[in-house]
Amino acid sequence: MNPQEARRLQQVGVAFKLEGPFFSYEEINQGNVNHTYKVNYVRDDGTGMATIKPFLMQKVNLYAFKNPIQLMENIDRVTEHIRKKRPDGLNLHFHHTADRKTYIMESDGFWRVCNYVPSVTFDSVDDIGIVRSAGEAFGDFQMVLSDFDPTQLHYTIPDFHNTRKRYETLIADLEKDPCAKAAEARAEAEWLLSVMEKACSLTDMQARGELPLRVTHNDTKINNVLFDEETHAPLLVIDLDTVMPGLVGHDFGDAIRFAANFTEEDSPDTEKTGLDLNVFWAFAEGFLSKTATVLTEREIETLAPSCFVLACELAVRFLDDYILGSPYFKTNYPEHNLVRTRCQIALAKDMLRKMDAMDAIVRASAAKYRA
Ligand code: GN1
Ligand code: MG
Numbered sequence: 001m002n003p004q005e006a007r008r009l010q011q012v013g014v015a016f017k018l019e020g021p022f023f024s025y026e027e028i029n030q031g032n033v034n035h036t037y038k039v040n041y042v043r044d045d046g047t048g049m050a051t052i053k054p055f056l057m058q059k060v061n062l063y064a065f066k067n068p069i070q071l072m073e074n075i076d077r078v079t080e081h082i083r084k085k086r087p088d089g090l091n092l093h094f095h096h097t098a099d100r101k102t103y104i105m106e107s108d109g110f111w112r113v114c115n116y117v118p119s120v121t122f123d124s125v126d127d128i129g130i131v132r133s134a135g136e137a138f139g140d141f142q143m144v145l146s147d148f149d150p151t152q153l154h155y156t157i158p159d160f161h162n163t164r165k166r167y168e169t170l171i172a173d174l175e176k177d178p179c180a181k182a183a184e185a186r187a188e189a190e191w192l193l194s195v196m197e198k199a200c201s202l203t204d205m206q207a208r209g210e211l212p213l214r215v216t217h218n219d220t221k222i223n224n225v226l227f228d229e230e231t232h233a234p235l236l237v238i239d240l241d242t243v244m245p246g247l248v249g250h251d252f253g254d255a256i257r258f259a260a261n262f263t264e265e266d267s268p269d270t271e272k273t274g275l276d277l278n279v280f281w282a283f284a285e286g287f288l289s290k291t292a293t294v295l296t297e298r299e300i301e302t303l304a305p306s307c308f309v310l311a312c313e314l315a316v317r318f319l320d321d322y323i324l325g326s327p328y329f330k331t332n333y334p335e336h337n338l339v340r341t342r343c344q345i346a347l348a349k350d351m352l353r354k355m356d357a358m359d360a361i362v363r364a365s366a367a368k369y370r371a
Contacts, residue, residue, distance in 0.1 A: 001025065008108070009039050009057055015104045016095040016113040018055060019043065025057075030121070030223055031239070032329045035059040038116055054116040055095070059109045064328060065241065068110040070154035072102050075240045078215070081148050090117065090236045119226035119235055124264060128282040130232055131259060135286020137225045137234040138217065138255055142248065143290050145215040150245035153215065160218060160242060161250045163203045163313045167196055170320040179325040181338075188341050192316055195348070199312035202249050202302060210298055216246030220255035248299050249306030252287060256307040257314065259283055261347050265314075266340045273343050274350035275307075280358055284365050292369035300366045304358035308351045315344035 001024065010022045020041040028036040037057045045051035060068050075094070083091050094102040095113040103112045125131050159165040174182045174189055182189070192199075205211050217224070217237065224239040258265060260279040263272050284303070292300075321328045322337035329337055351358070 139290030218242035253306030253310030270346035
């Protein structure tokens with residue numbers, strides 16, 4: 001425990017009126033953007049015995065999220081909508097300060113506190129049942145918000161999934177090359193540019209108005225689903241920071257590029273990187289079992305290609321961040337973002353090889369759950 005950090009977390013707890021003596025904390029090293037802590041307080045369990053009450057405390061990354069207040073408004077609206085529809089269900093609750101805000105904005109950053117849900121998460125999974133459950137959880141999230149007007153939400157990160165803009169930014173930054181890193185990443189940049197039109201297909205369809213705008217989660221990594229510690233049933237979809245208007249393919253594609261990769265998303269061992277069709281199938285089944293009846297034919301057609309799109313888009317983002325000296329994504333070593341780029345490229349290449357099979361699986365699952 002770092003005493004300075006502990007003191008700061010304790011002060012944040014005071015601002016959010018957390019009761020009981022501060023006991024301990026641990027940093028949860030998940031997520032590439034925000035800092036997340038589990039903080040433990042001592043409480044009376046009602047019989048005079050001490051019990052530990054945990055909370056989740058987060059410092060929001062203001063480099064990534066320029067409009068944290070709008071971000072909290074989005075989360076409040078979405079969680080409120082879910083709470084109304086499912087008053088007895090598990091939900092995220094953000095604590096309020098004395099002046100009824102769900103955040104504090106201070107010189108060291110933007111802090112918030114929510115309930116801690118005892119659970120397990122999975123960064124990678126061999127258990128196909130868990131993958132299917134994650135698909136159901138994200139599909140269900142899509143469904144519970146299908147009657148929520150997406151235009152009520154702020155675009156907290158404008159053009160988040162505008163692949164074309166992401167490419168334009170990369171091209172401009174490669175040109176400027178402020179940290180003299182472009183030469184080293186030439187092969188990666190060239191490959192990404194060679195598939196640019198294909199990678200921008202979803203953005204182009206959106207621009208032509210061919211796809212309905214929905215409320216999307218926009219960060220559907222499998223570790224954003226909490227599972228019951230014993231039964232491994234899905235409990236709750238978390239990390240609502242990027243909830244915004246979007247396309248169903250953004251959520252489906254992002255989930256697949258994370259969960260169905262044979263390797264971790266920052267594996268240097270790109271020989272092993274690739275798309276696991278079994279995982280793809282399980283996730284598609286779970287997701288479509290919840291969503292097939294509401295998705296349009298055109299949306300279904302976009303699901304398999306969206307996986308390629310999202311892998312390329314993230315490769316472009318990782319590479320751009322590398323070129324800029326990694327100001328956005330947390331890194332553990334200087335080449336980290338380049339390694340991540342290579343991994344997403346290897347995955348995208350393998351997806352191209354397997355695209356027909358992926359598409360066949362999506363169509364078969366959709367037909368099954370529409371029947
Ligand atoms: C970031 O911080 P985390 O892991 O929730 C990023 C996602 C990327 C992901 C890649 C707001 O998510 O878009 O897909 O890293 N979130 C933001 O690991 O940029
Ligand atoms: Mg996230």
